[in-house]
Amino acid sequence: MQILDALAQGILLGGLYTLFAVGLSIMFGVMRIVNLAHGDFAILAAFLAILLVGETSFPVWLVVAITVPAFAAIGYFLQRTLFQQSLNSGPLSTLLVTFGMSIVIQNALLEAFSANPQRLDVGQLATASFPVGPIAIPYIGVLGLMLAILCIVAIELFLRRTATGRMTRAVSDDPDTARLTGANSRHIYGLATGIAFGAVAIAGLLLAARSSVEPTAGSMRLIFAFEAVVIGGLGSLWGTLVGGLSLGVVQTLVAHFDPSSSILAGHLLFLLVLAFRPQGLIPARSL
Amino acid sequence: MTTLLSVQEINVHHGQLHAVRDFSLDVNDGEKTAVIGANGAGKSTLMRAIAGTHRPTSGRIFLRGEDITDLHAGRRVEAGIALVPEGRRLFRSLSLEENLLTGTYRKRRGTWSLEAIFELFPWMKERRAKPVARLSGGEQQAVAIGRALLSNPDVLLIDELSLGLAPSIVARIYGMIPRVVETGCSVLFVEQNVAQALSVADRALCLLEGRTVLTGVASELERSEVEDAYFGVAHGRGGRKERNSDADS
Ligand SMILES: Nc1ncnc2c1ncn2[C@@H]1O[C@H](COP(=O)(O)OP(=O)(O)OP(=O)(O)O)[C@@H](O)[C@H]1O
Ligand SMILES: [Mg+2]
Numbered sequence: 001m002q003i004l005d006a007l008a009q010g011i012l013l014g015g016l017y018t019l020f021a022v023g024l025s026i027m028f029g030v031m032r033i034v035n036l037a038h039g040d041f042a043i044l045a046a047f048l049a050i051l052l053v054g055e056t057s058f059p060v061w062l063v064v065a066i067t068v069p070a071f072a073a074i075g076y077f078l079q080r081t082l083f084q085q086s087l088n089s090g091p092l093s094t095l096l097v098t099f100g101m102s103i104v105i106q107n108a109l110l111e112a113f114s115a116n117p118q119r120l121d122v123g124q125l126a127t128a129s130f131p132v133g134p135i136a137i138p139y140i141g142v143l144g145l146m147l148a149i150l151c152i153v154a155i156e157l158f159l160r161r162t163a164t165g166r167m168t169r170a171v172s173d174d175p176d177t178a179r180l181t182g183a184n185s186r187h188i189y190g191l192a193t194g195i196a197f198g199a200v201a202i203a204g205l206l207l208a209a210r211s212s213v214e215p216t217a218g219s220m221r222l223i224f225a226f227e228a229v230v231i232g233g234l235g236s237l238w239g240t241l242v243g244g245l246s247l248g249v250v251q252t253l254v255a256h257f258d259p260s261s262s263i264l265a266g267h268l269l270f271l272l273v274l275a276f277r278p279q280g281l282i283p284a285r286s287l
Numbered sequence: 288m289t290t291l292l293s294v295q296e297i298n299v300h301h302g303q304l305h306a307v308r309d310f311s312l313d314v315n316d317g318e319k320t321a322v323i324g325a326n327g328a329g330k331s332t333l334m335r336a337i338a339g340t341h342r343p344t345s346g347r348i349f350l351r352g353e354d355i356t357d358l359h360a361g362r363r364v365e366a367g368i369a370l371v372p373e374g375r376r377l378f379r380s381l382s383l384e385e386n387l388l389t390g391t392y393r394k395r396r397g398t399w400s401l402e403a404i405f406e407l408f409p410w411m412k413e414r415r416a417k418p419v420a421r422l423s424g425g426e427q428q429a430v431a432i433g434r435a436l437l438s439n440p441d442v443l444l445i446d447e448l449s450l451g452l453a454p455s456i457v458a459r460i461y462g463m464i465p466r467v468v469e470t471g472c473s474v475l476f477v478e479q480n481v482a483q484a485l486s487v488a489d490r491a492l493c494l495l496e497g498r499t500v501l502t503g504v505a506s507e508l509e510r511s512e513v514e515d516a517y518f519g520v521a522h523g524r525g526g527r528k529e530r531n532s533d534a535d536s
Contacts, residue, residue: 163392170378170389177376179340182364182393182438285380 005135006256007249012138014248015145016210019203020221021228021240022151023196029235029287030172030192033083033094037102038225039218041197042204044105045071046213047113049205050120060122068201075197076190083193084186102218109215117212126209144206148244151199152237158195159286168192172235172287227270233280235287242281290352291316291473292337292368292442297346299329299336299497306332308497310346314442319464319474321484321505324494325517330477331373333494334446337475338370339363350442365393367441373477374450375431377419384415386430390437397439398470404433407463425456432460436467443467445476449483461487481513495519 020042027033035041045067052063086097119126125143129136159165168188171178175185207213207221224247232243250269255262273280292314299307306329314320324330335341337348339360347356350366358366369390377386387404405412408429414422419430428448435443449457457480464474464487478484484491485505493501493516501508501516 163388166381166385167389167392169380169385173378173380174376176340177372177378178389179360180338180364180370180372180376181389181434182361183389184359184361287380 001134002256003253006252008132008135008137009141010249010252011245012141012145012248013252014245015141015148016203016206016244017224017228017248018148018241018244019144019151019199019206020225021232021244022148022155022237023198023200023203024222024225025229025232025235025237025240026155026192026196026199026287028229029285030168031079031083031087031189032091033087034098034226035196036095036098036222037105037218038098038200039221039223040102040105040109041071041218042200042207042221043213043215043218044109045201045204046120046208047109047118047215050113050118050208053121060120064205067205068198071201072194072198076194078197079190079193080186084189087189102222106216106218113215115214115216117214118208119212120205120208122209140206140210144210147202147206148241151202152241155195155199156237156286164188164191169287224266227266231270231273231281233282233285235285236280236282237286238284239280239282246281289316290314291318291350292475293349293352294337295347295349297336297343297348299332299341299343301332306497307336307343310497310499312492312499314473314475317468317471317473319468319476319487319489321488321491322475322477322494323479323481323484323491323513323517324477325479325519328494329497330494331446332497334370334373334444334475334477337442338368338444340370361393364438364440365395367395367439368444369435369438369440369442370444371428371431371435371446371448373446375424375427377427377430377434379418379420381419382416383411383419383422383430386419387411387433387437390434393438395439399436399439401437404436407436407466408433425452425460428452428456428460432463440472443472443474443476445474447477447479449478449480457483481510481517485510485513493517 024035024038027035049063049067052058052066053060082097083094086093125140129138159169167178167183168191170181171183171185171188179185228243228247229240230243231246232239232241246269247266251262251266254265290313294310294312297307297310298305310333322330322333332341336343339358347354349355350368355363355366378389387401419427422430448460467474485508488505491503491505491508491513492499493513495516501513
């Protein structure tokens with residue numbers, strides 16, 4: 001029974017991991033950018049939301065409705081400026097730029113909010129659960145998993161069914177030729193990063209609603225997200241879901257027997273996939 | 288006839304390499320112009336400069352009298368220029384139909400719709416959902432042309448349509464050019480096969496190391512004369528006499 005409980009919690013945790021990983025997957029899929037500041041942007045979104053809740057009398061839903069689109073806009077803007085600049089000067093420079101941003105964000109957050117963990121107050125939602133047989137399923141976990149699936153469905157629909165989505169896949173294949181068919185590849189890159197930043201903001205808000213976060217929490221988030229993407233298969237969004245869920249389940253199951261080995265077990269899964277199935281569990285590419 | 292595309296004194300570089308030198312060309316409405324030249328003569332570079340994926344270092348390019356030199360490639364598609372790139376360059380993760388539809392991105396109005404392309408190449412219709420990697424070279428070339436036509440261009444640029452294709456297939460694909468011109472589109476195409484180029488084109492020009500060494504009305508040019516220009520053999524001054532004198536030809 002406890003195993004079943006661990007399994008359920010693992011799947012829900014996997015939903016959160018997926019939400020973190022989706023943005024990373026898109027940015028890599030479209031622009032071949034590995035955004036090392038990905039986790040930090042999530043934490044930044046969380047702290048901005050916490051600040052908004054604290055400083056205004058806005059309800060949480062309104063804060064979410066402000067933060068997520070704002071991050072999508074920030075993503076678009078950053079892509080058109082900083083990331084595009086660094087893309088023009090080679091793949092190494094995008095790594096350096098995003099690594100630098102990671103450090104800047106962490107230090108700015110430490111400066112502004114101190115090192116104390118904080119959380120986004122969502123009232124009852126954070127702790128309430130419903131029983132399924134002997135297992136208690138937390139609402140917020142289900143919300144996370146649903147949001148993850150919803151994000152992927154929405155992005156897949158965009159990529160498959162809209163002209164801009166089709167062009168995004170074309171740009172991901174061959175930006176030069178996509179330009180010849182009419183694309184403004186910089187704009188498309190901006191849109192892709194906007195989507196990625198919107199998703200990572202959702203992930204950050206959900207994380208801060210589940211448990212308290214500290215300004216430096218982003219690095220660990222980046223590692224989990226990166227592992228989920230690689231386990232699932234680079235460029236495949238449904239693969240990213242499978243990767244996120246596998247990681248969550250393995251961590252939680254192992255924690256059930258030996259809490260101190262939980263994270264290590266996740267890393268081992270990642271290494272095993274890299275060694276024996278480097279194309280990932282789901283090689284069908286979305287991008 | 289009015290001048291549709293006017294390339295004026297452009298120079299194009301790849302870093303230090305001066306690939307296209309002081310190149311000028313006028314393309315009139317509904318005209319078929321062939322660009323002939325040996326490997327490395329600068330033909331592709333010229334096409335890419337006109338399409339907007341490679342910026343000239345100097346000179347201007349006009350379309351219907353409007354200066355398009357500063358427009359990026361996407362905007363030039365909107366203005367009415369489409370390039371079928373060398374080597375076809377289809378999007379490998381898109382299906383045949385999706386590849387064609389990328390051409391509609393700028394939503395230019397005109398004769399060409401998906402249906403019209405399926406009429407031109409009937410075999411495409413039932414294989415529309417297939418990935419393009421499984422198509423033969425000739426089929427891929429047809430898709431690349433269809434993709435360009437779907438942007439309803441005023442000027443269709445084609446870079447080495449015949450690359451790697453059997454002569455019978457090349458002839459068949461060239462067979463659709465009259466249909467394209469009928470719709471009021473001009474065609475500027477690169478072709479290494481001199482006989483093929485002269486049989487399709489109204490006008491031909493020969494590039495040698497980035498310079499125009501010969502231009503003329505296709506039917507009046509001697510094949511041997513073009514071939515000499517192609518290889519840079521100067522028969523006295525004969526090969527160069529018509530250099531850059533396209534306006535009166
Ligand atoms: N991306 C590039 N970087 C550097 N030099 C290039 C590049 N592309 C072409 N060149 C050089 O520019 C010159 C012209 O090349 P271009 O591809 O335009 O010739 P071409 O006439 O199309 O030849 P081909 O018949 O082989 O297609 C050549 O000397 C080539 O080596
Ligand atoms: Mg070429």
